[in-house]
Amino acid sequence: MAHDAREDTVHVEFTLNGKVVSVEAQPADRLLDTIRYGLALPGTKEGCGEGECGSCTVLLDGLPANSCLVPTYQVRGRTVETVESLSEEDVAPLLRTGATQCGACTPGVVMTATWIRRHPEVLEAQGIRALMAGNLCRCTGYDGIVEGVEALVARETGG
């Protein structure tokens, strides 16, 4: 069970929420744990640990990714954004539509919603319900989330 940490770890530098960070990571370390425990940003949640629920969604080079499935060493030189990078104004429309209840899925929901807000053109190919299907929510029944994303996009596009 024991192993030589120095032999196993790799040095990983990446941009997290606009700042360059560096960590020593073992090959099997998950980005989720690096963010939560290593870098003390607990906003990103673990829901299932196997890429089904989307609670751990972060933006990796601008695209939503399940951080429980991303080995930390793979983000070397890349850009990671977590829910901690957002402001109250960024999420306000989601409050008004009831997009959050218990809050455990919410950071992941918010990150996928942020991606849609930044790229409303994706809505030409897919509806919000299809785009949000990677983020399980057990509380809202999804209407509050879907309406919240609509409101975010409408604000962005002036629609």
Add this chain to the structure above:
Amino acid sequence: MERREGISKLLGRELYIDDVPMDRGLWGATVRSPSPRGRIREVRFSPDVNWDEFVVVDHRDIPGENHVWLIESDQPVLAADSVRHVHEPVVLLAHHSREMVHRAVRSVEVIVDPAPPVLDFRLPPGADGIQHGTDNVFSHIVIRKGDVDAALADAPVVIEGTYETGAQEHVYLENQGMVAWIDGDVVVVKGSLQCPYYVHAALTHGLGRAEDRVRVIQSPTGGGFGGKEEYPSVLALHVALLALKAGAPVKMIYDRPEDMAATTKRHPAWIRHRTGVDLDGRLLAQAVEVVFDGGAYVTLSPVVLSRGLIHAGGPYACDNVRIDGRAVLTNSVPFGAFRGFGAPQTIFAVERQMDKIAEELGMDPVELRRMNLIREGQSTATGQIIRDGADRLEVLDRALDLSAYREKQEEHARFNAAHEDLRRGVGLSTYFHGAGFTGGGEVHLSSVAKVEARPDGRIEVLTSNIEMGQGTLTIFTQIASESLGLEPDDVVIAEADTFRVPNSGPTVASRTVMVVGRLIEKACADLVAKLGDSDLRGPDLKQAIVDWYRKHSGGVLDGAARYEPPPGTSWDEDSYRGDAYGAFAWGACVVEVEVDLRTLGTRVLDVVAVQEVGKVLNELLARGQIQGGVVQAIGWALMEECVWSDGAMVNNQLTNYMIPTSDDVPPIRVDFLEAPYAHGTGGAKGIGELPVDGPAPAVAAAIEAATGTHPRVIPVTPERLMELYDGA
């Protein structure tokens, strides 16, 4: 009012139990039984691990009684000599490294001499399967009204039907988790839970400690749905035992597979109806048999059964009723509280039975329901006379109108004729849900709520009722601020910490707003009365509080209220007669589906849920409760299936236990009717569980309308529907 902690949740700032860093603490993990039943011959620790590095706890380390305090004393905290289900906890481990402790679990082997397990709750157990009393029956309840046998014998038509519902996993997105530490001579447990005082009682019994040497604090809770009603007592005992032995803080966080495998689920149910009707469709007699799978220990099964049975006749008037139900033992993980608490199962059965009656009589299922829905002055199965001013026919009609039910039926006839492979159908259900504890339960709980003024004029609300997503923080703020004419920011909701808050009961049974909210109103009035002017409100009240504190240095200005039953209600536990609940909320649900005959997959196209809930206090929160409950019920009806092997769930991961995504459900259209309830906060009745009662039978009815099959068992997976369709 918007959700009070909403921005904090949207920005990921809400700190759940696994988000709080632990200084110099240990991580705990659980070694579980591999076997459904047998005697523990040996617990073997692998020689490849240096066990000196670990804290190891087994049943001999339990200072108090080795059972989880609840209704009965049969469930051990840690198995001693024998096990009754796979995943039963046997040994606890703790280590500084989270990874090491989880690896070490696999280095402990529990060797069990097997005994024959009881795995099918529908069959009577063999002599070698008896493990509880003489017959494995945890609870047997009979509700009697009129003379069912005579009425069945005289009825022109008697219709029989048998229905089954499966287990359902809660899938709260935050897994179970707790931290324990020792503070002087007090054991402190903090974690994700619904009922601080249940956990408190379990700890005092299991640890053999005085009440003031145990402290329970709720952390922000990422969903519960009943799954954090009784199970947290088990986890709290485990983490506290480890912390006591380690003399250091210990944290236990289940991962998803462990949470799904080892914690409670909705009770599977088998239900048989025999209904006597006249040729017009009027109900003459309802004979209902109910069997719930209780799993390996009693836990809450008797009360889940009780609520299930009280709802088993549906929201209909019938003079002759016999509802005979049992919760029985099997060697599976104990089944437990889940939103609806037995009612969704029995309402599924009675609603499907109503559809069967309609079909056999050649009647419209809408008209059958319209004829039999309880009218003012008529009574439920327990003899509770309904006189609440609610119009159940209007609830039904509103749902029919909003959904365009009749138009859909005509449209579907055309659609189905025009399509070779697609079939559409629409289904309906009508239902009810009693709010608060059953019978004398609220009197027995004798809940207390407190409010305390602060020297700056703000008011703190102290209860043991918690936020788990349903909106307690917001609605309690709203209730207190409206009672006192204060701004929401002038109201502080106390952390649910048993060292500070009184016991206002558990956060269950749709009781938080209706029962506890009312106590907050009364406690506010009590506080204001102490200032000598009961009319004080708003800024005047704030100023009066500030003045009071100037004059009473060191004093505390507070108000309190204790539950009193509504006048004129009575309940007899022995005969199961009387007023089962202070109030019922009423609902009607219409579901439209499309079935693809090539795959037998069912897609829900439209849902309308209409409910009469007394008074809606917060439209956004109320709507969210209904929509979330409806989608949870659609999952149970169509796709959520626990797969069992030896009484253990083997699809214990979200890859193969599927819950609805945003793309699996349409918008849930919600409407409310209001007939204020005199004894609920601002007229409100309970709302949290009602929405789970209606959708499953409406989904099944819609599939029936679409395909001509008769789904009597849920979930109606494609596999199950294929069997029905090929057999039809």
